[in-house]
Amino acid sequence: MPPHLTDDVLELMAGKFRMLSDPTRLAILRCLMAGERNVGQVVAETGRGQANVSKHLRMLADAGLIRRRKAGLQVYYAIADPLIEKLCHLVCDTIQADLSREVERKQAMLSEWRIADRG
Amino acid sequence: MPPHLTDDVLELMAGKFRMLSDPTRLAILRCLMAGERNVGQVVAETGRGQANVSKHLRMLADAGLIRRRKAGLQVYYAIADPLIEKLCHLVCDTIQADLSREVERKQAMLSEWRIADRG
């Protein structure tokens, strides 16, 4: 990254992250990571409303994260940007680390309790 | 990633990304990537309002992305999660790719124009 990022570049970056900042969109992306799906399949697999899914698919497509392929009555979507998976994996790693730390902290608290109890 | 992510895990992931989905927060993080800074320095370097910066710093600290160190009258902040830089670099890469593609597309359009003009 350059030393000073102008506001418009920051806005571009923020926009990318914003696309990934919604659970429904992440669920959709997770679904598409398994392979190309049509809207009905995504609706079924994510358990979200159809209009809702359609709207999010449009946002993701407009942002260039997924691509659209029309086949007869169905519309198929697929991951277009391979970086998405990398980003999600990194975030999953940090969350796992967070959870590990939390477990350790609680275990330490319990240990101290036992020591204090004994003393 | 496991095949099916529960909604609470998706919400955790979305929350991480949401922290990075604001230009002001990105500007702050970019500033801290150069090293530890106190609030005044961050305000000066980002050009944002003091209350605004303070609020975002708190959000970032609460989310565990940065850490807080009080020294007398000043409060110093620093990056706590090294993954942030990786995420930002990845996103910068995708943006650069997007821009390259856009330039190529425009250049292609201009080329076609010249060909059509000649024909």
Added chain:
DNA sequence: CAACTATATAACTAACCAGTGGAATAGTCA
């Protein structure tokens, strides 16, 4: 203690966005 500085908080406004239901569009099959 009083004046001063750095940082944090409170209250408020405006904008944005997720979700929903219903109407509209487009493709398919009889």
Added chain:
DNA sequence: TGACTATTCCACTGGTTAGTTATATAGTTG
């Protein structure tokens, strides 16, 4: 053409949050 299905668009509601101004807290220095 008419019934049917998959998908998209529209209008609305409620909740979230960014930014601002003014105020409060905490540490420092005289």
